[in-house]
Amino acid sequence: MERTSVCTRKTKETDIAVRLTLDGSGQNDISTGIGFFDHMLDGFARHGLFDLTVKVKGDMHVDCHHTVEDTGIVLGRAIAQAAGDKTGIRRYGHVILPMDETLALCAVDLSGRPYLGYDALFAADRIGGLDTEMVREFFYAVSYSAMMNIHLKILDGGNSHHMAEAMFKSFGKALDMATMAEPRMKEAWTTKGSL
Ligand SMILES: [Mn+2]
Numbered sequence: 001m002e003r004t005s006v007c008t009r010k011t012k013e014t015d016i017a018v019r020l021t022l023d024g025s026g027q028n029d030i031s032t033g034i035g036f037f038d039h040m041l042d043g044f045a046r047h048g049l050f051d052l053t054v055k056v057k058g059d060m061h062v063d064c065h066h067t068v069e070d071t072g073i074v075l076g077r078a079i080a081q082a083a084g085d086k087t088g089i090r091r092y093g094h095v096i097l098p099m100d101e102t103l104a105l106c107a108v109d110l111s112g113r114p115y116l117g118y119d120a121l122f123a124a125d126r127i128g129g130l131d132t133e134m135v136r137e138f139f140y141a142v143s144y145s146a147m148m149n150i151h152l153k154i155l156d157g158g159n160s161h162h163m164a165e166a167m168f169k170s171f172g173k174a175l176d177m178a179t180m181a182e183p184r185m186k187e188a189w190t191t192k193g194s195l
Pocket of ligand 1: 039161165
């Protein structure tokens with residue numbers, strides 16, 4: 001069974017459509033109106049081996065805030081929907097991902113409870129059209145919208161482009177691990193009955 005979800009969301013600020021296939025090959029078609037953010041989502045999809053379409057029309061005449069935050073909300077929903085009842089998957093995923101001088105840690109748990117642990121200090125305020133403070137807002141939105149636990153830390157950093165890119169790629173790899181099938185597990189990983 002292909003684990004695919006389609007999610008749309010339209011407000012006065014943004015109009016967003018996301019299609020996510022967890023068991024993909026990294027193929028993606030992304031246009032958010034922010035070139036650097038497209039580059040980040042491409043890294044997420046490619047390194048998570050997710051097929052991903054993201055189409056965003058956002059109020060970029062204001063700034064990048066609504067566009068990035070709302071994309072996180074819709075991507076989070078798409079993750080939750082595609083993961084379904086989470087039976088027979090690994091649930092946890094983690095990676096320590098190097099990118100030149102940068103070293104990023106990402107650990108995730110598809111726990112059904114939102115949490116973001118975030119530790120990254122960017123030297124630059126902005127990378128292309130993306131305000132660096134929006135990296136945190138994006139992952140925060142994904143965490144509550146997907147109802148998942150995300151820990152992201154820059155263990156060693158330098159170049160802001162590398163730092164952001166390592167975080168998005170590491171999130172892709174950790175989420176890929178968490179959503180992989182664990183055939184030995186016939187039910188959900190919890191004594192509570194469901195996640
Ligand atoms: Mn790059």
